Amino acid sequence: xxxxxxxxxxxxxxxxxxxxxxxxxxxxxxxxxxxxxxxxxxxxxxxxxxxxxxxxxxxxxxxxxxxxxxxxxxxxxxxxxxxxxxxxxxxxxxxxxxxxxxxxxxxxxxxxxxxxxxxxxxxxxxxxxxxxxxxxxxxxxxxxxxxxxxxxxxxxxxxxxxxxxxxxxxxxxxxxxxxxxxxxxxxxxxxxxxxxxxxxxxxxxxxxxxxxxxxxxxxxxxxxxxxxxxxxxxxxxxxxxxxxxxxxxxxxxxxxxxxxxxxxxxxxxxxxxxxxxxxxxxxxxxxxxxxxxxxxxxxxxxxxxxxxxxxxxxxxxxxxxxxxxxxxxxxxxxxxxxxxxxxxxxxx
Amino acid sequence: xxxxxxxxxxxxxxxxxxxxxxxxxxxxxxxxxxxxxxxxxxxxxxxxxxxxxxxxxxxxxxxxxxxxxxxxxxxxxxxxxxxxxxxxxxxxxxxxxxxxxxxxxxxxxxxxxxxxxxxxxxxxxxxxxxxxxxxxxxxxxxxxxxxxxxxxxxxxxxxxxxxxxxxxxxxxxxxxxxxxxxxxxxxxxxxxxxxxxxxxxxxxxxxxxxxxxxxxxxxxxxxxxxxxxxxxxxxxxxxxxxxxxxxxxxxxxxxxxxxxxxxxxxxxxxxxxxxxxxxxxxxxxxxxxxxxxxxxxxxxxxxxxxxxxxxxxxxxxxxxxxxxxxxxxxxxxxxxxxxxxxxxxxxx
Numbered sequence: 001x002x003x004x005x006x007x008x009x010x011x012x013x014x015x016x017x018x019x020x021x022x023x024x025x026x027x028x029x030x031x032x033x034x035x036x037x038x039x040x041x042x043x044x045x046x047x048x049x050x051x052x053x054x055x056x057x058x059x060x061x062x063x064x065x066x067x068x069x070x071x072x073x074x075x076x077x078x079x080x081x082x083x084x085x086x087x088x089x090x091x092x093x094x095x096x097x098x099x100x101x102x103x104x105x106x107x108x109x110x111x112x113x114x115x116x117x118x119x120x121x122x123x124x125x126x127x128x129x130x131x132x133x134x135x136x137x138x139x140x141x142x143x144x145x146x147x148x149x150x151x152x153x154x155x156x157x158x159x160x161x162x163x164x165x166x167x168x169x170x171x172x173x174x175x176x177x178x179x180x181x182x183x184x185x186x187x188x189x190x191x192x193x194x195x196x197x198x199x200x201x202x203x204x205x206x207x208x209x210x211x212x213x214x215x216x217x218x219x220x221x222x223x224x225x226x227x228x229x230x231x232x233x234x235x236x237x238x239x240x241x242x243x244x245x246x247x248x249x250x251x252x253x254x255x256x257x258x259x260x261x262x263x264x265x266x267x268x269x270x271x272x273x274x275x276x277x278x279x280x281x282x283x284x285x286x287x288x289x290x291x292x293x294x295x296x297x298x299x300x301x302x303x304x305x306x307x308x309x310x311x312x313x314x315x316x317x318x319x320x321x322x323x324x325x326x327x328x329x330x331x332x333x334x335x336x337x338x339x340x341x342x343x344x345x346x347x348x
Numbered sequence: 349x350x351x352x353x354x355x356x357x358x359x360x361x362x363x364x365x366x367x368x369x370x371x372x373x374x375x376x377x378x379x380x381x382x383x384x385x386x387x388x389x390x391x392x393x394x395x396x397x398x399x400x401x402x403x404x405x406x407x408x409x410x411x412x413x414x415x416x417x418x419x420x421x422x423x424x425x426x427x428x429x430x431x432x433x434x435x436x437x438x439x440x441x442x443x444x445x446x447x448x449x450x451x452x453x454x455x456x457x458x459x460x461x462x463x464x465x466x467x468x469x470x471x472x473x474x475x476x477x478x479x480x481x482x483x484x485x486x487x488x489x490x491x492x493x494x495x496x497x498x499x500x501x502x503x504x505x506x507x508x509x510x511x512x513x514x515x516x517x518x519x520x521x522x523x524x525x526x527x528x529x530x531x532x533x534x535x536x537x538x539x540x541x542x543x544x545x546x547x548x549x550x551x552x553x554x555x556x557x558x559x560x561x562x563x564x565x566x567x568x569x570x571x572x573x574x575x576x577x578x579x580x581x582x583x584x585x586x587x588x589x590x591x592x593x594x595x596x597x598x599x600x601x602x603x604x605x606x607x608x609x610x611x612x613x614x615x616x617x618x619x620x621x622x623x624x625x626x627x628x629x630x631x632x633x634x635x636x637x638x639x640x641x642x643x644x645x646x647x648x649x650x651x652x653x654x655x656x657x658x659x660x661x662x663x664x665x666x667x668x669x670x671x672x673x674x675x676x677x678x679x680x681x682x683x684x685x686x687x688x689x690x691x692x693x694x695x696x
Contacts, residue, residue, distance in 0.1 A: 007575035008546060010527065011534045014575040015670045081670050094553045095538075095546070096574045150668075177668045179358065182530075186359045190443075198356060198443070205442045226444045227355035227362040320498075320525040322363045322429050 002081055002101030004175065012178035015101060017081040038114040042078075043165035045070070045112045052076045055106060056136060058128055072128050073109040074136055077169065080105035088145050088174050102145055104172040108132055113348065114165050118155055119268030122347035126257035129168070133280065134253070136170055137246040141285065146172040148180065148284045149246070156275025159307050176284035183281065187297040199299030200241050207239075211328045214266065214335060219252050220259040224327035224334075230305050231325035232271060232334070234263050237301035244283035245300040258345075260302065265343035266334040267306050275307040350429055350449030352523065360526035363449060365429040386462035390426075391513035393418070393460045400424040403454060404484060406476055420476050421457040422484055425517065428453035436493050436522050450493055452520040456480055461696065462513050466503055467616030470695035474605035477516070481628065482601070484518055485594040489633065494520040496528065496632045497594070504623025507655050524632035531629065535645040547647030548589050555587075559676045562614065562683065567600050568607040572675035572682075578653050579673035580619060580682070582611050585649035592631035593648040606693075608650065613691035614682040615654050623655040 002017040042050040045068040054066055056074035063069025076084075082103025089100050110118070110129050121129070133151050140149045153168045154160040161167075190198035206212055206223045214234055215222040222236045236259050238252060248256065267276065283298045285291060350365040390398040393416040402414055404422035411417025424432075430451025437448050458466070458477050469477070481499050488497045501516045502508040509515075538546035554560055554571045562582055563570040570584045584607050586600060596604065615624065631646045633639060 005575035007573065007577070008538070008550070009531050009534060009573075011530060012575070012577075012669070014577050015668070016674055017670050017672055018674055095549050096553070173668075179668075182359060183357050186357060190356070201443050202356070205444070225355065225357075227353035227360070229355070229360075229362050320363070320521075320527075321360070322365050324365055326364055326366055 001083060001086075004099040004101055006097040006099075008095050008097075010178065011181075013099070013175050015081050017101070038165070041114055041163070041165050043107075043109045043163060043167060044114050048073075052078060056132060056139075058132070068112075070112065071125075072111065072132055074132060074170075075107050075109065077105040077107050082171065082173070099174060102174050104140055104143075104146070104170070106136060106170040108136070108168040108170065110166040110168060111348070116166050116348070117268065117273065118153070118166055119264040119273065120344070120347050121261055121264075123254070123257055123261060123345045125348060126261045127253055130248075130253050130257050130260070133168070133170070134246060134248055137282070140170070140172040141246055143172065145174055147286065148173045148176045149282065150177065150279065151245070151282070152277065152279040154275075154277050156307070159275035159277050161275075176286065180281070180284050184284070184294065184298060187299075188293060191293075191297040197241050197297060197299050199237060199301065203237065203239050212331045214331050215259055215262045215338070217255045217258055219255045222259045222263045224331040226327060228323055228325075228327040228330070229321040231308055231323060232267060232306045232330045233323075233327070234267070234304045234330075234334075235301050236260060236263060236304070237299060241296075241299060243295045243298045243300065245280050246282065261345070262338060262343045263304060263334075266338045267304065269341055270334055270337045271306055271308055276304060277307070278302055278304040349431060349434075352447040352449055354445040354447075356443050356445075358526065359529075361447070361523050363429050365449070386513070389462055389511070389513050391455075391457045391511060391515060392462050396421075400426060404480060404487075406480070416460075418460065419473075420459065420480055422480060422518075423455050423457065425453040425455050430519065430521070447522060450522050452488055452491075452494070452518070454484060454518040456484070456516040456518065458514040458516060459696075464514050464696070465616065465621065466501070466514055467612040467621065468692070468695050469609055469612075471602070471605055471609060471693045473696060474609045475601055478596075478601050478605050478608070481516070481518070482594060482596055485630070488518070488520040489594055491520065493522055495634065496521045496524045497630065498525065498627065499593070499630070500625065500627040502623075502625050504655070507623035507625045509623075524634065528629070528632050532632070532642065532646060535647075536641060539641075539645040545589050545645060545647050547585060547649065551585065551587050560679045562679050563607055563610045563686070565603045565606055567603045570607045570611045572679045574675060576671055576673075576675040576678070577669040579656055579671060580615060580654045580678045581671075581675070582615070582652045582678075582682075583649050584608060584611060584652070585647060589644075589647060591643045591646045591648065593628050594630065609693070610686060610691045611652060611682075614686045615652065617689055618682055618685045619654055619656055624652060625655070626650055626652040 002015055004013050004015055006013050038044055048066045052075050054073050054075050057070045058072040060069040082101045082105050084104050086102050088102050091098050111125060137149045140146055150171045150173060187198045203221055212223045214224060219239055220236060221239050222234055224233060225235050280302050282300045283294050350363055352361045352363055354361050386392055396414045400423050402421050402423050405418045406420040408417040430449045430453050432452050434448060434450050436450050439446050459473060485497045488494060498519045498521060535546045551569055560571045562572060567587055568584060569587050570582055572581060573583050628650050630648045631642050
């Protein structure tokens with residue numbers, strides 16, 4: 001069973017997941033492993049028995065759960081960092097706080113195709129994926145023990161993907177991550193001062209300025225943020241105010257899928273298929289009083305971070321960011337790439 | 349000239365350093381380069397003319413500045429992310445804030461030996477290095493434009509070291525990094541509530557508990573923090589209250605050198621010479637009123653982070669931390685290693 005510990009200095013919680021541990025002497029320096037063999041891949045069709053029972057699936061008519069015949073599958077993570085069973089218990093020891101590791105950790109197998117690249121998904125595939133994110137998010141939010149549902153994608157081993165077969169992860173947490181509190185604090189300060197949503201103000205300024213826009217459609221905007229921490233960092237958010245991703249309307253799924261698909265395709269083409277992470281920044285659930293504020297002050301968005309610079313080590317160690325590529329230049333470059341080679345909507 | 353931009357969402361500042369940039373199409377995915385050739389190394393003795401004029405040096409009697417004959421040298425970083433010239437100017441554009449990149453960026457060449465490993469420095473070498481950190485920190489703090497002096501070490505290319513020759517970096521910033529504000533906020537909250545320094549309380553609890561201690565001497569404590577974010581993360585701090593590293597007493601330099609030397613040696617032996625980052629968390633200078641609080645509430649410390657887990661990509665992308673190694677086990681393992689193979693104090 002994993003436990004959560006709070007760092008009194010940073011205020012952040014850390015998941016201590018010893019089950020994932022190898023013995024200390026076996027902790028080897030970072031090494032790149034060989035690409036996974038698809039014949040041994042636990043996520044490939046025909047290997048359903050290797051994984052836990054599916055929680056959600058998009059299936060061919062007539063196919064049975066946990067058999068082949070699926071287009072997308074959600075399963076519990078076999079190496080979960082948090083477990084769904086048990087009451088949430090808190091304990092203290094002097095200045096230190098501990099919580100047991102109650103939560104959920106799910107894997108979204110995005111396609112049966114072992115070698116598919118997310119940057120080349122077609123519109124239908126991307127819509128299916130976003131609908132799965134949304135539906136699992138709604139379901140996990142029903143569990144009152146969870147304060148936050150974190151949806152993220154690691155692409156490439158450098159970005160933390162241990163299995164090549166395309167998959168996203170969803171973690172439901174009994175606490176809100178540290179960056180959420182930071183963003184909420186700044187959004188609240190802005191609202192208190194201006195009585196406007198910080199993110200709506202960003203959308204308006206970006207739409208007026210236009211130098212950092214990568215892609216837009218009627219409801220979604222993809223742009224490189226003014227203070228991008230990393231080269232080609234790109235955010236996607238709804239143009240209209242909407243505090244949490246789980247409440248995305250059916251009619252907004254196709255525009256979001258288009259924005260995500262085109263942006264990832266552009267990044268793949270521009271940077272030669274780089275590793276990347278993306279994470280959906282949704283709203284936490286912090287109790288009735290706080291939630292009222294969060295509804296008007298927060299605004300969900302997706303942050304995409306290509307892993308292209310060797311300076312990463314520096315940022316990681318020192319906690320501040322040096323970006324060698326102006327976001328205006330990155331956006332301009334992505335727009336050029338997408339103009340010359342438009343993203344194919346009909347790919348599988 | 350680099351500029352600083354503030355992210356209104358996270359509240360953090362990012363250094364946009366286009367001078368370091370390659371053109372967007374040349375941004376290649378992370379790749380490990382060949383070890384630097386010492387015959388071409390700009391930091392090796394005899395190549396002093398390649399670097400900028402030295403700012404500080406420990407030299408053999410009779411040797412001339414910018415000639416060979418040095419034991420340690422501090423020079424301006426040729427690829428500085430911030431520059432020392434100019435007034436500090438702030439400007440705004442709607443919701444966005446910008447500052448020009450006034451600051452300093454120095455390199456501490458720690459030894460003339462191209463192939464030396466920091467984990468094997470002797471006591472004299474480490475004292476010399478800490479004295480250089482301290483003296484440069486005091487000097488940079490004389491410049492009223494700087495709010496923070498950040499001292500850090502990247503070891504190994506994975507950790508961000510682009511040149512193999514052993515060197516640390518010092519960056520003087522016109523703003524305090526984001527994590528400093530976070531730590532200050534938590535330290536203040538603790539002080540407001542308990543009227544005690546948070547870090548002094550941590551020292552006391554660790555000395556009583558003893559399960560996370562890696563090394564201690566009369567004045568310094570090295571321990572794996574209760575909520576370590578990474579396997580074998582180790583912090584070193586003075587046992588007695590002291591808010592900023594620049595004020596370290598002469599008599600504390602030898603004990604700190606010992607603690608840092610022994611800890612790095614232990615990590616090197618335990619984890620097979622892993623890449624690592626360390627950073628000195630000193631106090632910022634935020635104006636007379638704030639500084640009075642900081643003096644009693646903050647407590648400088650060094651955070652050492654070995655880069656041993658492939659999960660790093662995950663943490664980096666998602667902003668929360670999963671640690672597969674309990675800090676108590678890491679400390680125990682380091683103590684065992686140091687018992688079996690004590691760190692040699694007399695190495696060069």
